[in-house]
Amino acid sequence: MSSAGLTQNIDWLNLAVEGYFKDRYAIKKFRRDSELRRDISWRPSLSFKKGKHLTVVVECSETYAYPPIMGRKKNEIMDAEELISAYAVCPSELLETPAGQEDVKALRSEGFGLITVDASGNAVEHLKPVPLIQVIGEGEFRTAARDLKGVTLTNVRHAFDQYQNNPPSGVMKVGEIVESLVHSAALVAKTQGIINASQASASVANVLKTMMELNYFSAIHQELSRARAFVGTYRNTAAHTPKTSKDEYVKYRDCRHGFLEGVHVVNSFRAAMTKVGLKIVSKSIM
Incomplete structure (x- = not known):
């Protein structure tokens, strides 16, 4: 994984991907920048329930296709005894770089989803996430x-x-x-x-x-x-x-x-x- 660092200035990504989930999956209720669980020290950009049992978390970054915190928190999520899947969200141009392509490979291998957003605010889902507890690389x-x-x-x-x-x-x-x-x-x-x-x-x-x-x-x-x-x-x-x-x-x-x-x-x-x-x-x- 090539990513490192912190994310910032992501409101436009948050708005675009929230609209995507509302339109595509009829999600109505989101948690924004809220603690995921007491035993997981992570406040993802968005989180929501999909169906009865699955929690979906979304981490937006203007800088990285694979936000570093997702890799750092993977083991904590797998130990949480709860079905949790996770999306990375980034600007579409990041996928045009070699580092971005390496991050896409890492995301796919580790079971994470990926959505990109272009300058007009259009969101495209490239990878669907799976509950991390099930992942076999x-x-x-x-x-x-x-x-x-x-x-x-x-x-x-x-x-x-x-x-x-x-x-x-x-x-x-x-x-x-x-x-x-x-x-x-x-x-x-x-x-x-x-x-x-x-x-x-x-x-x-x-x-x-x-x-x-x-x-x-x-x-x-x-x-x-x-x-x-x-x-x-x-x-x-x-x-x-x-x-x-x-x-x-x-x-x-x-x-x-x-x-x-x-x-x-x-x-x-x-x-x-x-x-x-x-x-x-x-x-x-x-």
């Missing part, structure tokens, strides 16, 4: 998926893209990938006479349970157990509707863990099947 994803290849990597990348827009849906998608791999392994195991047709056509949880009970798979019991736990915990994440702000926070926090765990399970399950001599084929899942 590109670098973190690449590290988690570094051992995946071919169709499996394409499937997981698609799930990650889906996660960026809708975390519960992305977790469900990586769950589908795990289930597909288990079904593929079951078919190969049936062909080799390791399990019978009835066992191979059972639910994913029961296929994994059967495998865990057979001596043939004793060397990979831990990997099978982890896959079964993942399927049982995260497969229907999107179907769970939170009732309170705390429930919503927990759901999105768990989505982050669930997605990364799912990627690990995809990798470890494939490696485990190879270890016991079962060659499974990944199918495209879109």
Whole structure:
């Protein structure tokens, strides 16, 4: 991140972006230059509620596309046990500079939104923010998926893209990938006479349970157990509707863990099947 320093003379940006949120999202009530929370020492330019559970904060700067305070307060926001997303707002000409473009990359990677305002007061939304508790950066994803290849990597990348827009849906998608791999392994195991047709056509949880009970798979019991736990915990994440702000926070926090765990399970399950001599084929899942 290239930004440093303080913001100033931002009234015109505040007015423009407030009008944008009123027109685009029908936001009627704003807090201006007010303390965000007692446990977060930040007075953003604007803040407002979007829906029942999400707090949106807006930081305006004439100087930086990525106001430094946003980076400094990110960890505090993630510890706040509340769904909070954040926009940076700056003059449109800042994006024409190399430093501005570097800041845009940083904002995108860290889950922040970005709105620019031109000299006529027209606001344009370039990046949509996500609740910061759910953010998985590109670098973190690449590290988690570094051992995946071919169709499996394409499937997981698609799930990650889906996660960026809708975390519960992305977790469900990586769950589908795990289930597909288990079904593929079951078919190969049936062909080799390791399990019978009835066992191979059972639910994913029961296929994994059967495998865990057979001596043939004793060397990979831990990997099978982890896959079964993942399927049982995260497969229907999107179907769970939170009732309170705390429930919503927990759901999105768990989505982050669930997605990364799912990627690990995809990798470890494939490696485990190879270890016991079962060659499974990944199918495209879109």
